[in-house]
Structures are given as C-alpha cells and as structure tokens.
Amino acid sequence: MKTTIPILMYHEVTHRQLPTFQKYCVTPNAFSAQIKWLAMRGYVAISLDQLLAFRHGAAGLPRRPIIITFDDGFRDCVGHVAPVLRAHSFTAIFYLVAGLMGQASRWLMAERGIELPLIDWATARHLVDWGFECGAHSMCHPRLADLPAADCNTELRRSRELLEQQLGRPIWHMAYPFGSFNQCVRTIAAEVGYRSACSVKIGLATTRDDPLTLRRIPITGHDSLLDFICRLHTGWPFRAVLRDKAMRAIGWRQSKERSGTL
Numbered sequence: 001m002k003t004t005i006p007i008l009m010y011h012e013v014t015h016r017q018l019p020t021f022q023k024y025c026v027t028p029n030a031f032s033a034q035i036k037w038l039a040m041r042g043y044v045a046i047s048l049d050q051l052l053a054f055r056h057g058a059a060g061l062p063r064r065p066i067i068i069t070f071d072d073g074f075r076d077c078v079g080h081v082a083p084v085l086r087a088h089s090f091t092a093i094f095y096l097v098a099g100l101m102g103q104a105s106r107w108l109m110a111e112r113g114i115e116l117p118l119i120d121w122a123t124a125r126h127l128v129d130w131g132f133e134c135g136a137h138s139m140c141h142p143r144l145a146d147l148p149a150a151d152c153n154t155e156l157r158r159s160r161e162l163l164e165q166q167l168g169r170p171i172w173h174m175a176y177p178f179g180s181f182n183q184c185v186r187t188i189a190a191e192v193g194y195r196s197a198c199s200v201k202i203g204l205a206t207t208r209d210d211p212l213t214l215r216r217i218p219i220t221g222h223d224s225l226l227d228f229i230c231r232l233h234t235g236w237p238f239r240a241v242l243r244d245k246a247m248r249a250i251g252w253r254q255s256k257e258r259s260g261t262l
Contacts, residue, residue: 003207005051006232007067007198009216012116014076020112025221028080034219034228035084038066045090047133048173048196055207066232067205068092069198069216071137071175072105073124075117082130092132095175095198096124098159099139101166107141107177121166128167135173136160136194143180152185157192172196186212203235 011024013031026034038045044062051067053059068085070077073096085092100106102120109115119127124134136159138144144152156174163171172195176185179200189197189212196211203215217231227237 003054003061003065004204005046005061005065005067005207007069007205007214007216009198009200009218010068010070010077010081011072012074012077013080014074016076018114021108021114021116022221026219026223027221028084030221030223030225031081032084033225035088035090037225037229039088039090045085045092047091048093048135051205051207052195052211055211069175070094072097072141073101073119073137074105075119075123078119078123078127082127082132085132086130093135093173094124094127094132095135095137095173096163097137097139097141097177098162098166100141105141124167128169133173134163134167134171135175136163136171137175138177141177143178144176144185145180145182149184149188153188153192156185156189156194160192160194174198176200181213186210204233 010026012021013026013028015028018025041064043064043066045068046061046065048067050059050061054061068090070081070092073094078094097118100118101124102118104115104117106115127134136156138155139159140155142155144155147155160171174189174194175198181199186197194212196214198214198216200218201215202218204217205214209215217235219228219231223231223237230236230238
C-alpha cells in the first residue's frame with residue numbers, strides 16, 4: 001500500500017527581513033503557528049529512518065506522519081525552531097554544510113549578495129543531544145550536477161565522514177544543495193553510503209518513491225497559514241491550487257463547447 005508523506009523543507013527562520021532572501025525566510029511567529037497547527041491536527045513528526053523501516057516492512061507509521069527538514073544549518077533558524085519543536089515533541093533533521101560549520105554561508109554571496117551565520121559543531125551536538133538528527137548538505141554547498149564525478153564524490157563522502165567524526169554517530173541522510181543532482185550524482189550518493197537524499201522537487205513523497213530522490217514541500221516566507229495547510233495536501237500554496245482549478249474548469253468548458261456537449 002502506498003502512503004503519502006509530506007516532507008517539509010525549511011531554510012531560514014528569523015525575525016530579520018532580508019529582501020533578496022525573503023522567499024526562504026519564515027518568521028518565528030509563522031513557524032510556531034504552523035507547528036502548533038500540525039500538533040492540533042494530530043500530525044506526528046517521524047524520522048527518515050522510520051520512513052525507510054516502513055518501506056522494508058520493519059515498522060509501522062502513525063496515522064498522520066510528517067517529516068520536517070531544514071537545509072543549510074543557519075544559526076538563527078536553529079535558535080528559533082528547536083524550542084518550538086521540542087515543546088511539541090516533534091523531531092526534525094538539519095542538513096549541515098560540513099565544511100563551513102561556525103562560518104558563513106559563502107555560497108549565498110554569489111547567489112543573493114548576502115552571507116548568514118551558520119551553526120558551529122557545539123550547536124550541532126546539542127541538536128543531537130536534544131533528539132534531533134543531522135544530515136549532510138555537502139562540504140561547501142556546490143551544484144553537484146555541475147561538478148566532475150571525482151569532485152562530487154569528495155563533496156559527498158567527505159561531508160559524511162566529517163559529520164560522523166564530529167557528531168559521533170552514523171550519517172545516512174543528505175539533501176542535494178540547490179536541489180542539483182542527476183543520475184551520476186545519485187549513483188555517487190548511494191556508493192558513498194547514503195540511504196536517502198532529499199531533492200527540491202515539489203510534491204508529496206510516497207513510501208514507494210526512490211529514497212535518493214525524495215520530493216519535498218517548500219515552506220516560504222510568502223505563505224499564509226492557509227497556504228501552509230494547502231501545501232500539506234498538494235505541495236502548492238492556496239493561490240496556485242485555486243489558479244490550477246480555474247484553468248482546469250476553463251479547459252473543461254472549452255472542450256465541451258468544441259464538442260457541442262455543453
């Protein structure tokens with residue numbers, strides 16, 4: 001039986017207004033309201049290990065499972081979200097850029113003209129102690145599909161090794177930086193030992209999906225609570241779903257008119 005599971009994708013949670021990065025910045029108040037709504041509706045946050053165990057018939061799933069992910073390891077984000085998640089007994093996975101821990105998001109300077117502080121190793125260890133999971137997000141956040149295979153291998157292998165050394169536990173899960181991957185990157189991810197990899201392809205994941213190309217639902221700074229709820233069921237905000245339904249209705253009417261059945 002195929003089970004649908006929303007995998008939420010967050011980046012930054014902060015009070016700061018960053019015009020060039022606003023799409024990726026959710027306010028702490030909005031994030032708190034979203035998690036509170038999930039808890040009230042009976043959603044249970046599960047780990048990727050639980051998802052994979054279910055796929056192999058080794059475990060069951062709650063009635064309303066959800067997976068919560070955070071890319072990049074921004075310092076503000078972790079500081080705001082960890083207390084909220086813990087208050088509701090929700091787990092989550094933080095994908096960390098292993099080669100830049102305690103530094104700044106250098107890749108954003110070329111992309112957005114900004115740099116944001118990243119958590120250090122001590123904070124990552126606190127996350128693990130609090131019951132959260134850490135995953136790999138490469139060494140320096142490149143577009144993996146643009147790299148030679150040897151460099152891609154180094155990014156994926158070394159980031160896993162460094163995280164394991166610093167956190168003292170196996171690292172099985174990763175997310176592709178920028179969502180950049182192809183069949184070669186996927187193959188390398190499997191070869192260096194990852195059991196799952198999240199993409200930025202929009203959609204609800206299912207228990208039959210390839211675990212190394214998992215779809216996620218982006219949660220953005222433009223989303224209202226209604227948009228958030230709509231994304232849980234469709235992957236898209238309310239206005240996009242409404243527009244799609246309107247276009248479908250217009251298409252249906254035009255088809256009927258052409259066939260003379262309206």
